[in-house]
Structure formats: C-alpha cells, structure tokens
Amino acid sequence: MLRSILSSTRGQLARGRLYAVVTLAGLALALAAAIVTGLFVRQQHAYENFIPGYERIFRMTGTVAQPGQPERVSAVTPSILARALAARSDRIETIARIYQDNPVVRARADAPPIRAQGFVWADPAIFEVLPLASVSGQLAGALAQPDTVAVSQSSARRLFGGAPPRGAAIEIVGADGAVRRLRVTAVFADLPARTHLDLQFVASGLGAASPLARADASPVPTINLPILTYVRGKPGTRAADLQPALDDVIRPFQAMAAASGTKVGGYALPIADIHFGPPDDSPHGKPSVDPAVVMAIGAVGALILLMASTSYVALMTARAGRRGVEVAVRKACGAGQGQLIAQFLGESLLVTLVALILGMAIVELVLPAVNGLLGLSLAFDLTREPGLLLPLLAVWLVIGVASGLYPAFILSSLRPMAALGGGATGLSAPAWIGRTMVIVQFATLTGLLVAAITVYRQTDFAIDRALGAGRGPVLTVATQCRSGLAQAVRELPGVRRASCSAAGAFNLAPHGAVTAINREGQRFTPGFVEVDPYFFALAGLDPLAGRTFAPSRDSDVRRGEVIINQTAARHFGFASPQAAIGQPLGISLQVGPNPPTTPYTVIGVVRDASASVLEPAGELIYSAARPEWGVLAVETSPAALSDVRARLGWLWEAMGDSGPLEARLLSQIEADRYRTTIVQGRVIAACALVALVIAAMGLFALSAFSADRRRKEIGIRRAMGASPGEIVRLLLWQFLLPVLVACAVGLGAGYAVMRHWLEQFVARTDLPVWLLAGVAGATVLVAILVSSAQIRAAARGHIVDALRYE
Amino acid sequence: MLRVETISKNYETSEVRTHALSDVSLTVGEGEFVAIMGPSGCGKSTLLNILGLLDRPDGGRIELLGEDVSRASEHELTRLRRAAIGFVFQSFNLVDELTVAQNVELGLLYRGTSARERRERVALALDRVGMPHRARHLPKQLSGGQQQRVAVARAIVSDPRLILADEPTGNLDTANGEAVMDLLQQAVGQGTSVVMVTHSLSQADRADRKIQLLDGRVVSQTQLGA
Structure with a gap:
C-alpha cells in the first residue's frame, strides 16, 4: 500500500x-x-522567563500626573525606596537597586578605553533578586566587597580576550582623568534578547566610587537619579501584596506634590509585564511593545x-x-x-x-x-x-x-x-x-x-518631525560643554553648525523640571534646559515670535532671558506667541510647595519639538547657558560626513574628554527611538x-x-x-x-x-x-x-x- | 466557394512520421452538400479541420470565397472563420457552463452583432431546430440529440456560407441522427454549403457529392442524386 x-x-x-x-x-x-x-x-511572550522565579520579581514603578497633563510612568525611583519598602513589607524576600551609568572603562592602563554600555552600580543583593547564570565565580556574594564588579561573558571577551585572568580588574576612567580599579569577581552568562535588562557590568554599590553609595550618604533623599529598584517577593507574592507598603512610602511625597496640583503614585510591576508595559523612561530603558x-x-x-x-x-x-x-x-x-x-x-x-x-x-x-x-x-x-x-x-x-x-x-x-x-x-x-x-x-x-x-x-x-530633520547629518557626542571643544569644532572644515547644549534639549534625556506659575496663579512644572546660542539654528527651531539667543550677546544669560515653546506659552496664559515676548515669568528652579521664584523674561517663542509622536509636547523653557555636561551636536553635509568624523576624532584626542569618542548620528538615534x-x-x-x-x-x-x-x-x-x-x-x-x-x-x-x-x-x-x-x-x-x-x-x-x- | 489543391499534412513524433493527408484536392460549390467518407484514421477529420481553417496544411493551397488563405495570418483566419464558417462536432462541444441560448449566441458573439439582434437570431435559430423551450437550460440537462440540435443552431445562427460537420450523428440514435441531417439539408436548401464527415452510407447518400478518402488520399468522388 x-x-x-x-x-x-x-x-x-x-x-x-x-x-x-x-x-x-x-x-x-x-x-x-x-x-x-x-x-x-x-x-515576545517569553520575556524574562529565563530568570529563575521571574514570576515573583517586580520592578518598582512611579507615576506622575501634572495638572492638565497625561500621567507619566517612570521606572526611576528615589534612592531611599528600597530600604523603606524592606522595612514595611513582610512579603519581600530580597530587594536591590541598580544605578544606570555608562562610564569609560579599560582592562589596564595601556588598553584602549571603551564607553561601557550596560554598566550598573548595584546593591550586593542584586544577584539574589535576579539570579543570573554564572560562567565563573560565585554571583551570590560577588559584590559583597566595595570596588568589585561582575561582568558578562561577552564583555569579558571584549576586554580580556576571553575569561578574565585571576585577579583581573577593570579601570573606570573619570572625566577628570581619575582612575578607579574594580576587581572582577565573577562572570555571568550573556543575557538573551528577551529581557528588559541591559547588564554588561554590575559593579558593587558599596564603594566610595559608587554613585549609589553617594546617594545613600546624601542628607537629602534624591528622586531623580537613574536608580531602579527590584524586589524579589516571597513565593506566591503578587504585585498587589506589595502595594500597601509602597503606598505607605509614597504618602509623604504625595502630600508634597499635591501642593502643586501634581499627583504621584507607584506600583510594583512584574518584570514579565515590563515588555508589554508602559514606556520605560529610564536612561537605559527599552521601548515597550504593544x-x-x-x-x-x-x-x-x-x-x-x-x-x-x-x-x-x-x-x-x-x-x-x-x-x-x-x-x-x-x-x-x-x-x-x-x-x-x-x-x-x-x-x-x-x-x-x-x-x-x-x-x-x-x-x-x-x-x-x-x-x-x-x-x-x-x-x-x-x-x-x-x-x-x-x-x-x-x-x-x-x-x-x-x-x-x-x-x-x-x-x-x-x-x-x-x-x-x-x-x-x-x-x-x-x-x-x-x-x-x-x-x-x-x-x-x-x-x-x-x-x-x-x-x-x-x-x-515621526523621524521627519524630529529635531534637526531635513538638515544635513548631525553627529552627537556626550561631553562637557564648558571646554572650548564646541568652538573648535565650529571652525573645522565641512562643519555647518555646532552646538553644545543639554541632552534634554535634543530629546536625548529627560528634561530637568522647574516650578512655574502661570498668569492665573496656577503652578505647573515645565521642562527647563540649557542651550547655547547655536542650538536653535541647528535644531531647525526658528522663532514663531521674538528672537533666539544671539551668539554675540552674552547678556542673554546675565539678564535672565529665556525662550519658551508654544505649549509653554499657552500654559503661561499668553494669547499668542507674540503676546509672550518681553513678558516676565515666575520660575523657581526648585520643586516644592512654595519655592522662591527667579524673574525671567521671554525673548522668543519656538514651535514644540516633542520627543516622540506618541506623546503630546510638554512645556519647555530654554535658558541661555552652557551646561556643564551635555551633547555636542555637529551638523555637516553628507559628502563631508566621514571627513568631519575623522577631524572630530583628532580634535577629541587633543581636547576632548578622557574616554573614547563615541559619535552617533542624530537620525540613527531617532530611528532607534522608533x-x-x-x-x-x-x-x-x-x-x-x-x-x-x-x-x-x-x-x-x-x-x-x-x-x-x-x-x-x-x-x-x-x-x-x-x-x-x-x-x-x-x-x-x-x-x-x-x-x-x-x-x-x-x-x-x-x-x-x-x-x-x-x-x-x-x-x-x-x-x-x-x-x-x-x-x-x-x-x-x-x-x-x-x-x-x-x-x-x-x-x-x-x-x-x-x-x-x- | 472552397477550393483545395494538393494539400498535405503530416504528424511527426520522435519515432514515427504519419502522412495524414497527401495531395488532396477538391472543391465545394455554393449551396453544395458534400459528404466525406472513409475508414478511421484515413484523414477525414484532419481534412475537415483544414477546410475549417482550424489547422494548417503542410503544403498545398486553400482558397475560400475566392481568397487564397494558404499563408494567411492567424488573425486573418480568425476573421474568415468568424465571417463564413459554422461548425458541428461529433461530441457537440457545447460549453457546459453556458445555457443553450448562450451557447448558440457564441456563433454571433465575436462578429460584433448587437445584443438585440443576437437575441432575435438566437431565438430564430432555436426555433428552427425545435429547441425554443430549452433556451435557458444547461447542456447537461439535455439529451445527446438535443445537444446536437443546439450545436446545429449555433452553426446556422450566423448564416454562414459554409458549415463543416464532423460526424454530427456519430453519438446519436437513428431518429435524432435523421433530425440533425434534416436540419443540415435545410441549411443547404437556404444556400449554405455543407461538408460533412460521416461513416454512415445512408446519410452520405443524402449529400450532393460523396468523397472517399483512404490513407490520406482522395480515392473517389461520386456525384449523387443528379
């Protein structure tokens, strides 16, 4: 048959x-x-399931809703949250924080430095909360001592050419050239793609070099550092079980925020839900998926x-x-x-x-x-x-x-x-x-x-609406803005424009927030970014009314002049962009119930440039100042791009920061956003x-x-x-x-x-x-x-x- | 009306070459009824296909309505077929998916006849073959004899100058066969030339002339009923 x-x-x-x-x-x-x-x-439905016990691991998540604005979700948590939660909940087995950073590292003094992606400072218990697979060394206890670090297998290969030798260390090179050694105590297996975690280097948060330790030592609780808090619940713990303790911790913040009409909240988000959850606005966050x-x-x-x-x-x-x-x-x-x-x-x-x-x-x-x-x-x-x-x-x-x-x-x-x-x-x-x-x-x-x-x-x-769209290629470099680098770059052949401004101005980082009072006496919290006079021309933000900062007029800074976007003009209560010109603004650089205000004058209004087509544009105030740390953006032409990149490299060697030059095209960053x-x-x-x-x-x-x-x-x-x-x-x-x-x-x-x-x-x-x-x-x-x-x-x-x- | 001179046709495979027709010459006059006879495989259907411009001879000359069509283009042959020739096949060759009226209409469809005239002429043709009550039926709802009458209606609907019938009664019983022969003779009576391939002596005897084929050659031509 x-x-x-x-x-x-x-x-x-x-x-x-x-x-x-x-x-x-x-x-x-x-x-x-x-x-x-x-x-x-x-x-897509198997995110995080490679981590043992992932069902009872949670990331603490905060929400902020300013008056008249949609609720924003943030993975960034106050530094004190972990300790406060641990003291209030009996459902927590372990809790640990990570501080996201991207320092320049090298294997030894004569090795080429690299900008470390996926670098975090973490509480020693992090590997108890997130028990990753070990390749060598014991992950539990790997960060118990200050100045220790666990590295991923691929990072170890990149730095040491294979498994790190006994007694190996990595060196962190600070912007000031200072070097700190971290001893490699363990190597963990590379994480698969199906995770929200970006972990290549996990350094102990106990050392003096650790910003986690610095935050803990600060007398004032910090709320805007890139600190994420992870909880491993006891077996059977659900997100709702952690809510009472979380509410208890948040309550004082809620009372403080209520004075400015802002609602704050928080919840425990199971890590398996992060992939399909709300967008993660932490610095190393990945876009969520519908x-x-x-x-x-x-x-x-x-x-x-x-x-x-x-x-x-x-x-x-x-x-x-x-x-x-x-x-x-x-x-x-x-x-x-x-x-x-x-x-x-x-x-x-x-x-x-x-x-x-x-x-x-x-x-x-x-x-x-x-x-x-x-x-x-x-x-x-x-x-x-x-x-x-x-x-x-x-x-x-x-x-x-x-x-x-x-x-x-x-x-x-x-x-x-x-x-x-x-x-x-x-x-x-x-x-x-x-x-x-x-x-x-x-x-x-x-x-x-x-x-x-x-x-x-x-x-x-979406990409066409981004800042700088329609112009020549724009190279971006994270750097100090108060050196003479930007001026030197402007004089390079092939460079059309260059600006060193706050990363937030280019939508490459969250905006700093200030407290403002509109003409009806209502408080709100617009974004506040420092930009140099070249920013607006490079970003393609022509004034709708008034003018932008002039390179020749340093008095802009002295006189407290600012430029606002359309949405800010509306929320300040101006009938039109023209109506805002020359008007004083009451702005406080602190957030709180009754902060002292500083007088500013509006000299120009520009169009909104929201970070994403998914979000409505927020109110934004541009201040004329060179930020200490920001983004150097260099506009050139397609034909001159490679030459400019090479010349920028030489200039960086001579007068740039201590780390390697890492220049990315703004268009590529925008493409990554989407x-x-x-x-x-x-x-x-x-x-x-x-x-x-x-x-x-x-x-x-x-x-x-x-x-x-x-x-x-x-x-x-x-x-x-x-x-x-x-x-x-x-x-x-x-x-x-x-x-x-x-x-x-x-x-x-x-x-x-x-x-x-x-x-x-x-x-x-x-x-x-x-x-x-x-x-x-x-x-x-x-x-x-x-x-x-x-x-x-x-x-x-x-x-x-x-x-x-x- | 139709003249063929020394036409030949061969079929070749990789192993064998078959002479289907060799030096065949004949004429068909206006309003003449010609019967072609011969044993199976003698080339009758091949000759009929060539006369109907459905196939091309390998050699020789064909003249239809005074026009040499031996080297006519496919387009020209289509035009002549459309204008002057009607076909009746042994196996009826009605389109299964079309109704009786639509099948008959095929004989007019490609001539650019207006829809109104087509309707009138289809009705007339079906009337002539005694099938007006079956106009909306599908072929599979008809008997063999009825199907062949529809095929005759399709052949005569355009008043062609020449009807070619390939064993039109081969699949029919005697009564139905006689009815179809009557229809063909009616067409001849109205001035249409008919060339019919048949195995039946009695039906061949109803023609004006009988042509005998053997091994692809004309072996005899007999004038009948003179």
Missing part, C-alpha cells in the same frame, strides 16, 4: 510539474512564514498559513476532480473504498509532509537574515525544543487531511461506470472554491500592503511580501488549472470566431473580478485597522486615497502579470487539440 501511495504521489507530481512546484512552494513558504511569526510571538501589535503579527502569520492552506486544499481538490477515471479503473480492478480513502489521504499527507519539510528548511535558511533584519534572536532548534514539533505535526495533519478529503471521500464513492462513461466531467470541484481562494488571498495581500505602507509612512513622519515600530513595520512588510508571493503563486496555479480545465471551451470559442485577444480579455476579466472584490475587502479592512492603529499617536500621518488606489492598482497589476501568461498560452493554443481535449 505504501509503495502504491509513493508511486502514485510521484506520478501525480510529475504529471503537472510546474503546478506541483508552485502549489508546494506556496505552502512551504507559508509554513515558513507561520513558523517564523510563531517564534516571534512566542519570544501586545495587540504582537498578536496582530501572530494573526497575520496564521492568516498567511490559512491563505496558503486554503489555496493548497482548493487546488488539490480541483486537481483531484480529474481523477474520476483513475478511481473507476482502480475500483474495476478490485479496490475497495477504504483502500481508496487510504490511498488519497496517504498521498495528500505525503505531499503536505514534503511542503512542511521544505518550510522548515526555509526557516533554517532565512532565520539568521530575519534576526539580523529585525534585531531579534529567534531560534528554531528541534533538537533542543522537540516540543515545537507538536504544533507542526498538528498543522501537517490538518492541511494534509483537508486536502485529501475530497478525493478520499467523494471520488472514492463514485460508481465505476459513472466515471468511465462520462470521464471526469462533472467531478471537478465547484468554481466558487477557486474564486473564494483568490478573494481571501488578495484581500489579505491588500490589507497587509496598506498596513505595511502605513507603518512605514508613520515612522518616516525601533519597535520599525521592527513591526518590517515584520508586516515581510508578511506582505510572503502574502504577495503566495497570492501570486496561488493565482498562477489557479490560472494554469483553469486555463487547462477550460481548454475545450477556449477551442470552441476559437472555432466560433473568437480571436486569441478576445479569449485573453474574457478570461482575464473573469480572473480579475474576484481580485477586484478582494481589493475592496482588503482595502476596507486595512483602512479601518490602520486608522485605529494611527490613533495611538498624538502626531500622525494620514491614509490618503491615492495610497489605497495605488495598492489596488499594484495588486491588480500583479494579478494581470501572474495570470496572463497562462491565459495567453491557452488562448493561442492549437484549436484542434483543444477541441479534442477531455
């Missing part, structure tokens, strides 16, 4: 090689796409599989309609219905298995490229995760059985004489199956195209591409099959006087009709879904009619290109052969 199935399957595939290749390849491609999207969704988008991507993967499966089942069913005579002959030779059912089901399962194996091979081939393109670390290793086979086997069985149902149960029940007498006539699957298949496939395709293009347009829109959206766009675009290939293959196979099925009709029409062109037009129209219906369905659904998606953005692009028309036009063009070859061949075929065709 098995041999019969094998040889019959081989014969069926060989009879229509092109047809077989196209249908098999389409299914294999869809299976590959479904596997990859499945792996993506699984990874779970609905992840589910939508999973649904798209499933839809692609459904689309290819229905196509495959429909085409296999249609093809089976031609096997009536074979069934009759087999029956005449003594085959029972049970044997025929086994024969047909066996064949379809075998063919589907071939497609599944091909699909798995495609996954193996493309996964590295997919990971590279999307910045993911998806793995498809059946030897390590044999459980993955279960869903694959289920899919195989469902598709295999579905595609074999018609021949197995309908054809096999035919009486032999009916088939032998009438040939295959009347046994073909109904034509609506093919039309429905085309509608489903092309509706999915057009919907995905609309989604992919909208995501790309929104990303472009990385999540970009990844989503790429996933959807990849799905759209797969959908396009599958829809094209499906239509190709269907047109080939239909042209073949209608060969005799074509011959009759030709004999009746139809020209090949008339036949082509007739068949093409019949093929395009379901495609047009699909376009209407897909565009409608795509438009509705993407309108809803765009609503999450405060500033957003639109969905113009020309875009929808373009998608429809492109889809129809693809349909014409794919189906016309088969139709033209059939229309120009030999009439006599066509008339004899049965």
Whole structure:
C-alpha cells in the first residue's frame, strides 16, 4: 500500500510539474512564514522567563500626573525606596537597586578605553533578586566587597580576550582623568534578547566610587537619579501584596506634590509585564511593545498559513476532480473504498509532509537574515525544543487531511461506470472554491500592503518631525560643554553648525523640571534646559515670535532671558506667541510647595519639538547657558560626513574628554527611538511580501488549472470566431473580478485597522486615497502579470487539440 | 466557394512520421452538400479541420470565397472563420457552463452583432431546430440529440456560407441522427454549403457529392442524386 501511495504521489507530481512546484512552494513558504511569526510571538511572550522565579520579581514603578497633563510612568525611583519598602513589607524576600551609568572603562592602563554600555552600580543583593547564570565565580556574594564588579561573558571577551585572568580588574576612567580599579569577581552568562535588562557590568554599590553609595550618604533623599529598584517577593507574592507598603512610602511625597496640583503614585510591576508595559523612561530603558501589535503579527502569520492552506486544499481538490477515471479503473480492478480513502489521504499527507519539510528548511535558511533584519534572536532548534514539533505535526495533519478529503471521500464513492462513461466531467470541484481562494488571498495581500505602507509612512513622519530633520547629518557626542571643544569644532572644515547644549534639549534625556506659575496663579512644572546660542539654528527651531539667543550677546544669560515653546506659552496664559515676548515669568528652579521664584523674561517663542509622536509636547523653557555636561551636536553635509568624523576624532584626542569618542548620528538615534515600530513595520512588510508571493503563486496555479480545465471551451470559442485577444480579455476579466472584490475587502479592512492603529499617536500621518488606489492598482497589476501568461498560452493554443481535449 | 489543391499534412513524433493527408484536392460549390467518407484514421477529420481553417496544411493551397488563405495570418483566419464558417462536432462541444441560448449566441458573439439582434437570431435559430423551450437550460440537462440540435443552431445562427460537420450523428440514435441531417439539408436548401464527415452510407447518400478518402488520399468522388 505504501509503495502504491509513493508511486502514485510521484506520478501525480510529475504529471503537472510546474503546478506541483508552485502549489508546494506556496505552502512551504507559508509554513515558513507561520513558523517564523510563531517564534516571534512566542519570544515576545517569553520575556524574562529565563530568570529563575521571574514570576515573583517586580520592578518598582512611579507615576506622575501634572495638572492638565497625561500621567507619566517612570521606572526611576528615589534612592531611599528600597530600604523603606524592606522595612514595611513582610512579603519581600530580597530587594536591590541598580544605578544606570555608562562610564569609560579599560582592562589596564595601556588598553584602549571603551564607553561601557550596560554598566550598573548595584546593591550586593542584586544577584539574589535576579539570579543570573554564572560562567565563573560565585554571583551570590560577588559584590559583597566595595570596588568589585561582575561582568558578562561577552564583555569579558571584549576586554580580556576571553575569561578574565585571576585577579583581573577593570579601570573606570573619570572625566577628570581619575582612575578607579574594580576587581572582577565573577562572570555571568550573556543575557538573551528577551529581557528588559541591559547588564554588561554590575559593579558593587558599596564603594566610595559608587554613585549609589553617594546617594545613600546624601542628607537629602534624591528622586531623580537613574536608580531602579527590584524586589524579589516571597513565593506566591503578587504585585498587589506589595502595594500597601509602597503606598505607605509614597504618602509623604504625595502630600508634597499635591501642593502643586501634581499627583504621584507607584506600583510594583512584574518584570514579565515590563515588555508589554508602559514606556520605560529610564536612561537605559527599552521601548515597550504593544501586545495587540504582537498578536496582530501572530494573526497575520496564521492568516498567511490559512491563505496558503486554503489555496493548497482548493487546488488539490480541483486537481483531484480529474481523477474520476483513475478511481473507476482502480475500483474495476478490485479496490475497495477504504483502500481508496487510504490511498488519497496517504498521498495528500505525503505531499503536505514534503511542503512542511521544505518550510522548515526555509526557516533554517532565512532565520539568521530575519534576526539580523529585525534585531531579534529567534531560534528554531528541534533538537533542543522537540516540543515545537507538536504544533507542526498538528498543522501537517490538518492541511494534509483537508486536502485529501475530497478525493478520499467523494471520488472514492463514485460508481465505476459513472466515471468511465462520462470521464471526469462533472467531478471537478465547484468554481466558487477557486474564486473564494483568490478573494481571501488578495484581500489579505491588500490589507497587509496598506498596513505595511502605513507603518512605514508613520515612522518616516515621526523621524521627519524630529529635531534637526531635513538638515544635513548631525553627529552627537556626550561631553562637557564648558571646554572650548564646541568652538573648535565650529571652525573645522565641512562643519555647518555646532552646538553644545543639554541632552534634554535634543530629546536625548529627560528634561530637568522647574516650578512655574502661570498668569492665573496656577503652578505647573515645565521642562527647563540649557542651550547655547547655536542650538536653535541647528535644531531647525526658528522663532514663531521674538528672537533666539544671539551668539554675540552674552547678556542673554546675565539678564535672565529665556525662550519658551508654544505649549509653554499657552500654559503661561499668553494669547499668542507674540503676546509672550518681553513678558516676565515666575520660575523657581526648585520643586516644592512654595519655592522662591527667579524673574525671567521671554525673548522668543519656538514651535514644540516633542520627543516622540506618541506623546503630546510638554512645556519647555530654554535658558541661555552652557551646561556643564551635555551633547555636542555637529551638523555637516553628507559628502563631508566621514571627513568631519575623522577631524572630530583628532580634535577629541587633543581636547576632548578622557574616554573614547563615541559619535552617533542624530537620525540613527531617532530611528532607534522608533525601533519597535520599525521592527513591526518590517515584520508586516515581510508578511506582505510572503502574502504577495503566495497570492501570486496561488493565482498562477489557479490560472494554469483553469486555463487547462477550460481548454475545450477556449477551442470552441476559437472555432466560433473568437480571436486569441478576445479569449485573453474574457478570461482575464473573469480572473480579475474576484481580485477586484478582494481589493475592496482588503482595502476596507486595512483602512479601518490602520486608522485605529494611527490613533495611538498624538502626531500622525494620514491614509490618503491615492495610497489605497495605488495598492489596488499594484495588486491588480500583479494579478494581470501572474495570470496572463497562462491565459495567453491557452488562448493561442492549437484549436484542434483543444477541441479534442477531455 | 472552397477550393483545395494538393494539400498535405503530416504528424511527426520522435519515432514515427504519419502522412495524414497527401495531395488532396477538391472543391465545394455554393449551396453544395458534400459528404466525406472513409475508414478511421484515413484523414477525414484532419481534412475537415483544414477546410475549417482550424489547422494548417503542410503544403498545398486553400482558397475560400475566392481568397487564397494558404499563408494567411492567424488573425486573418480568425476573421474568415468568424465571417463564413459554422461548425458541428461529433461530441457537440457545447460549453457546459453556458445555457443553450448562450451557447448558440457564441456563433454571433465575436462578429460584433448587437445584443438585440443576437437575441432575435438566437431565438430564430432555436426555433428552427425545435429547441425554443430549452433556451435557458444547461447542456447537461439535455439529451445527446438535443445537444446536437443546439450545436446545429449555433452553426446556422450566423448564416454562414459554409458549415463543416464532423460526424454530427456519430453519438446519436437513428431518429435524432435523421433530425440533425434534416436540419443540415435545410441549411443547404437556404444556400449554405455543407461538408460533412460521416461513416454512415445512408446519410452520405443524402449529400450532393460523396468523397472517399483512404490513407490520406482522395480515392473517389461520386456525384449523387443528379
């Protein structure tokens, strides 16, 4: 029996090689796409689960809602929170803080220094809260002594070329050139991508060099240092169990903030929820992900599989309609219905298995490229995760059985004489199956195209709105602004503009906050950033009213003149930007119930430049001052970029900070800001591409099959006087009709879904009619290109052969 | 009306070459009824396909309505077929998905006839073959004889100058076969030339002339009923 199935399957595939290749390849491609999207969704839902006991690990999270402003969520916590919480809750097993930093480090004095990414100062208990896997040394107790550090395996490799030697240390080089040695006590395994943690160096927070220790020593509790607090609850602890203690700690802060109308709160966020939680505004935070988008991507993967499966089942069913005579002959030779059912089901399962194996091979081939393109670390290793086979086997069985149902149960029940007498006539699957298949496939395709293009347009829109957009490339370097570096850079050949201003001004860090009183006497807390006179021209912020700071007028600083953005002008109570010019502002540089105010005068109003299209613009005040520490932004031209970068490097050697020069393009930073959206766009675009290939293959196979099925009709029409062109037009129209219906369905659904998606953005692009028309036009063009070859061949075929065709 | 001179047709495979027609010459006059006879495989259908411009000979000359079509383009052949020729096949060759009226309409559809005129002429043709009550039926709802009458209606609906019938009664019983022959003779009576391939001597005897083929050659031509 098995041999019969094998040889019959081989014969069926060989009879229509092109047809077989196209249908098999389409299914294999869809299976590959479904596997990859499945792996993506699984990874997105597996964040932090590599940490033992992750279900009872929480990160403390604060909320701040200023009057008239939406609530902002912050992972940054006061330095005293950990101690205060530990004293108030009996549900806490361990608690520890990390202080995010990025110092310059080196392995030894003669080694090249690097800017350490993922560097944190931590309480010694951090590895009890987050028990990471150790590669060497004991992580528990690794930070018990001051001036110790645990490093990740990849960082150890980078600094020491492999495992750190016994007694190895790293040196932290301060901005003033001071060097502090930290002894390496342990090496931990690199963290997988599915975590919010960015840990490369975990240094003991006990040493004098540690900002954690400095914060603890401060007589005034600090609230704005990049300190995150993690709690490991006792077994069974839920987030709600920690809330009473947290409320107790927050209560005094709430009373203080209430004086300025601000509401503050806090909660314990399970670390497994951070990935899908609110955006993390901590300095090393990663953008959060909308779970609905992840589910939508999973649904798209499933839809692609459904689309290819229905196509495959429909085409296999249609093809089976031609096997009536074979069934009759087999029956005449003594085959029972049970044997025929086994024969047909066996064949379809075998063919589907071939497609599944091909699909798995495609996954193996493309996964590295997919990971590279999307910045993911998806793995498809059946030897390590044999459980993955279960869903694959289920899919195989469902598709295999579905595609074999018609021949197995309908054809096999035919009486032999009916088939032998009438040939295959009347046994073909109904034509609506093919039309429905085309509608489903092309509706999915057009919907995905609309989604992919909208995501790309929104990303472009967001990046185009960023500061400095539309200008030449802007290099940014974190540095001290009070050296003469900025002035020296301005004089370099190829440099158009250069400004050294607070990182917050470029939206590269949170804005410092001040207390302000508007004209109605209401308090609010606008952002306050220090910028040099060159900032506005470089950022593209031309004044809406008044002027910006003039390089030649140092008096701007002395006279307490400021520039405000549009939103600040509105909240201060000015009727228009012009009305604000020359007006005094009451601003206090301290936050509190009744802080003393300093008089400032508005000399200009500029447009809002919000950090992200996801958030409304806040009130911002620009003060003319060179901050002690800020960002040097250098605008050049694309042609001069590499030269300027090189010259900047030489200048940095001569008069820059002690660490290495780390210059990043502002456009790249902006792109990173929207990385999540970009990844989503790429996933959807990849799905759209797969959908396009599958829809094209499906239509190709269907047109080939239909042209073949209608060969005799074509011959009759030709004999009746139809020209090949008339036949082509007739068949093409019949093929395009379901495609047009699909376009209407897909565009409608795509438009509705993407309108809803765009609503999450405060500033957003639109969905113009020309875009929808373009998608429809492109889809129809693809349909014409794919189906016309088969139709033209059939229309120009030999009439006599066509008339004899049965 | 139709003249062929020394036409030949060969079929070749990788192993064998078959001479389907060799030096066949014949003429068909206006309003003449010609029957072509011969054993299976003698080239009757091949000759009919060439006469109907559905196939091209390998050699020789064909003249239709005074026009040499031996080297006409595919476009030109289509135009002539559309304008002057009607077909009746042994296996009816009706389009399964079209109704009886739509099948008959095919004979007019590609001539640019207006929809109104098409409706009128289809009704007339179905009336002539006795099938007006079946206009909205599908072919599979008809008997073989009824299907062939529809095929004849499709052939005559455009008033062609020439009808080519390839064993039109081959799949029919005697009564239905006679009915179809009556329809063809009616067409001849109205000035249409008919060339019919048949195995039936009695039906061939209803023609004006009988041409006997053997091994791809014309072996005899007999004038009948003179």
